[in-house]
Amino acid sequence: MFFPEVAYAMAPPAGGDGGAGGALGALMPLILMFVIFYFLLIRPQQKKQKQHREMLSALKKGDKVLTGGGIYGRIVEVDGDVLRVDIGNDMVVEINRNFVSNMADRAPKDAGKGNKK
Structure with a gap:
């Protein structure tokens, strides 16, 4: 049996190039992400790495x-690249320059002192 309504519903739309718009529409969410x-992630991390290298x-x-x-x-x-650090x-x-994580504005108040109780 042949049902013309079903054949018409399954046929591609007449006229127009639906492939190009569909491909761009499918890629748009990926581009936006x-x-x-x-x-939000890559650019701030690059800025932070640049500041650390400068430091x-x-x-x-x-x-x-x-x-x-x-x-x-x-x-x-x-x-x-070798730093001699008085602790x-x-x-x-002696430490490698790359193992300095940050500049210390001031050391903790009890640095270098034993725990006296």
Whole structure:
């Protein structure tokens, strides 16, 4: 049996190029998501990395720093990528410049002192 109503309903629409508009419409949500991710995640992270690189390149003798291991200290000598950092009681350690996580405006008040109770 042949049902002309069903054949008409399954036939592609007459006239017009529906493929190009459909492809662009299908990609639009992906493009929009990428733009949102770029401005909310990627761009701020790139700015933060740039500021950190600038801070690392500007390190000099006498700066107070916080290392990646959580140790506060003062730079006593800079030799390329190697920093000699005084961490208290005339104890000097050598660290790589890349392991400085931040500049320390001031060390904790009880830094270098034992826990006296």
